[in-house]
Amino acid sequence: MTRSWGRPGAEFAGGALDRYAYTFLAGGRRRVVESAVVALTEQGTLSLRATRLRPTGEVRSTHAVERAVIAACPRSKRVEEVIDTVGRSQPVDDIARHLVCLGLLSGRRQRTTRAGRRLLAAAASEGTLPTYVLDGPAALATGPVRHGLLSAHPIPDSLGRTLRRMGKALDDDHSSSTEAAPGGGTGFGGGCGGSSGGD
Numbered sequence: 001m002t003r004s005w006g007r008p009g010a011e012f013a014g015g016a017l018d019r020y021a022y023t024f025l026a027g028g029r030r031r032v033v034e035s036a037v038v039a040l041t042e043q044g045t046l047s048l049r050a051t052r053l054r055p056t057g058e059v060r061s062t063h064a065v066e067r068a069v070i071a072a073c074p075r076s077k078r079v080e081e082v083i084d085t086v087g088r089s090q091p092v093d094d095i096a097r098h099l100v101c102l103g104l105l106s107g108r109r110q111r112t113t114r115a116g117r118r119l120l121a122a123a124a125s126e127g128t129l130p131t132y133v134l135d136g137p138a139a140l141a142t143g144p145v146r147h148g149l150l151s152a153h154p155i156p157d158s159l160g161r162t163l164r165r166m167g168k169a170l171d172d173d174h175s176s177s178t179e180a181a182p183g184g185g186t187g188f189g190g191g192c193g194g195s196s197g198g199d
Contacts, residue, residue: 017102017119020065023133024095025104025112025120029087032095034149035133036069036086037079041145045070048148052076064091080152 023035037053040046045061046069047054053073061067068089072082086092099105104116112120123129131139137149 017099018063019129019133020063021095021099022120022123022129024092024099025116026129026134027136028110029092029096030083031133031136032065032092033069033083033086034137035130036063036065037082037149038130038132038137038140038145039063040066040069046073048079048145050144051079051148051151053079053082053148064094065089067091078152079148083152 020032020035023032027034037046037048040061041048043060044056044058045066047056053069054076055070055073059070061070065086068086068091069082072085072089096105096110099116100107100110104113104119105111106113120134124134137146140146140149
């Protein structure tokens with residue numbers, strides 16, 4: 001069983017990084033919340049089944065991010081909603097601000113800096129970070145937590161951009177076909193229906 005990451009009010013004592021700070025460097029806000037969900041399910045504080053988080057009534061969390069996750073789902077709630085809510089919460093903002101102050105995260109786009117990547121690589125080589133911190137939920141053993149978190153994943157940004165470009169290209173083709181269609185009909189419908197009618 002994994003213990004909670006940190007002590008009350010001591011997340012950044014002495015400027016040191018806790019594991020959620022390393023998690024932010026590895027995967028950003030979403031990874032922080034996902035890691036908190038994993039920690040809380042391992043503690044038995046939450047259960048995750050079919051993309052829904054449920055409290056078990058046994059609260060032993062001490063980290064601000066974990067407390068925010070617990071507060072976000074007082075009853076059964078979709079894990080994606082919890083991730084969205086907690087990803088914009090004060091505890092996660094505090095982690096980002098601390099990392100920016102240390103020069104480990106860029107201020108505007110919140111991307112890991114070269115110094116942050118070096119620090120993360122050093123921590124990874126020590127082997128003290130859970131694999132899901134570095135690699136996300138895909139690194140978890142097969143089971144309901146892995147399935148629930150992976151099912152809640154949005155379309156990757158690069159794939160989303162590709163799909164939007166494809167949709168725009170199809171719209172452009174459709175528009176130009178419509179303009180060129182004789183008799184005011186749509187080019188798309190005319191092209192499909194007209195080709196089967198013959199001359």
